Amino acid sequence: MRKVKPVAADRLPELLRRMPKAELHIHIEGSLEPELIFALAPRNGVKIPYASVEDLRRAYAFTNLQSFLDIYYAGASVLLKEQDFYDMARAYLLKAAQDNVVHAELFFDPQTHTARGVSMETVIHGLHRACADAQAELGISASLILCFLRHLSEEDAFETLEQALPYRDKFIGVGLDSSEVGNPPEKFARVFARCRELGLHRVAHAGEEGPPAYVWTALDLLKVERIDHGVQSGRDAALMQRLAADRIPLTVCPLSNLKLCVFPDLASHNLRQLLDAGLVATVNSDDPAYFGGYMNENFTQTFAATGLSSQHAYTLARNSFAASFIDAATRQRLIGRLDETFDTFQ
Numbered sequence: 001m002r003k004v005k006p007v008a009a010d011r012l013p014e015l016l017r018r019m020p021k022a023e024l025h026i027h028i029e030g031s032l033e034p035e036l037i038f039a040l041a042p043r044n045g046v047k048i049p050y051a052s053v054e055d056l057r058r059a060y061a062f063t064n065l066q067s068f069l070d071i072y073y074a075g076a077s078v079l080l081k082e083q084d085f086y087d088m089a090r091a092y093l094l095k096a097a098q099d100n101v102v103h104a105e106l107f108f109d110p111q112t113h114t115a116r117g118v119s120m121e122t123v124i125h126g127l128h129r130a131c132a133d134a135q136a137e138l139g140i141s142a143s144l145i146l147c148f149l150r151h152l153s154e155e156d157a158f159e160t161l162e163q164a165l166p167y168r169d170k171f172i173g174v175g176l177d178s179s180e181v182g183n184p185p186e187k188f189a190r191v192f193a194r195c196r197e198l199g200l201h202r203v204a205h206a207g208e209e210g211p212p213a214y215v216w217t218a219l220d221l222l223k224v225e226r227i228d229h230g231v232q233s234g235r236d237a238a239l240m241q242r243l244a245a246d247r248i249p250l251t252v253c254p255l256s257n258l259k260l261c262v263f264p265d266l267a268s269h270n271l272r273q274l275l276d277a278g279l280v281a282t283v284n285s286d287d288p289a290y291f292g293g294y295m296n297e298n299f300t301q302t303f304a305a306t307g308l309s310s311q312h313a314y315t316l317a318r319n320s321f322a323a324s325f326i327d328a329a330t331r332q333r334l335i336g337r338l339d340e341t342f343d344t345f346q
């Protein structure tokens with residue numbers, strides 16, 4: 001990793017905001033702000049059990065992953081039409097562009113929608129159109145990763161994959177999310193093997209709340225290329241060595257970990273430990289509408305709490321490009337822009 005100049009603590013937030021970066025762990029349904037929920041509900045004739053935006057926001061006090069997921073799936077129930085999916089992704093991509101996110105890989109949860117009678121075509125077309133427009137109008141590249149809900153069955157995941165295959169050109173890979181503990185990666189080994197045959201990229205949430213064993217099986221049985229979260233890996237020295245040696249990226253989400261009580265406070269977060277061990281860690285927002293911050297908030301709050309430096313900032317931004325699924329030429333061009341930002345920053 002190249003060495004960068006030290007930057008005074010009071011100038012670091014500006015550098016963090018200004019540096020170009022990629023976001024690799026954003027659930028697009030988790031970018032649905034209360035204001036948009038309250039705009040979409042009457043548009044679609046959907047009733048929501050909250051009196052106001054403020055009333056809904058007050059309910060965002062989570063104790064663990066499941067307490068969040070219950071409210072996250074309820075929020076997504078206002079999404080019915082292609083335009084709804086477009087509007088949600090458009091709002092996220094506008095915010096991302098403001099944060100100098102130049103490339104984003106968006107997770108989406110089709111089973112949350114198809115279970116309510118919304119077609120796969122509606123979901124994928126709405127999201128994909130927003131990604132295409134963002135490239136043309138905002139200069140940000142964006143692609144889609146289809147996530148299987150791990151609390152549902154293997155059979156349901158296979159059926160979801162079948163339903164999505166007519167739109168194979170509109171998503172680049174698959175992921176695994178929802179309730180982790182009790183739903184280990186091995187439950188989906190055959191689905192992921194099929195996705196590998198199809199040439200799809202593969203990622204999985206592992207080691208968010210679940211044990212390091214889930215990270216091992218995500219690697220060995222699902223053959224994933226990245227681990228989403230993965231922070232529990234810090235408890236297993238052999239796993240840390242494996243992740244470093246194989247350069248398996250971790251898409252870390254500090255504000256999510258804080259809000260879901262994975263760490264008691266940001267100062268106790270193990271991002272520094274992961275970086276010091278030579279892991280390809282990145283910073284991401286996960287579900288920014290629920291966890292109180294988009295990309296730049298994740299960077300600035302984490303750096304303020306843990307005392308990370310300009311060198312860490314460069315490493316994290318560079319890791320985000322290295323860990324992304326963009327083509328090699330684009331990756332080099334984006335790293336060039338990153339270098340220029342650090343070279344010229346005063």
Ligand code: HPA
Nearest residue numbers: 027177178179205286287
């Ligand atoms: O952080 C998460 N973990 C698991 N599933 C999710 N679905 C949205 N966000 C998450």
Ligand SMILES: [Zn+2]
Nearest residue numbers: 027177228286
């Ligand atoms: Zn996530």
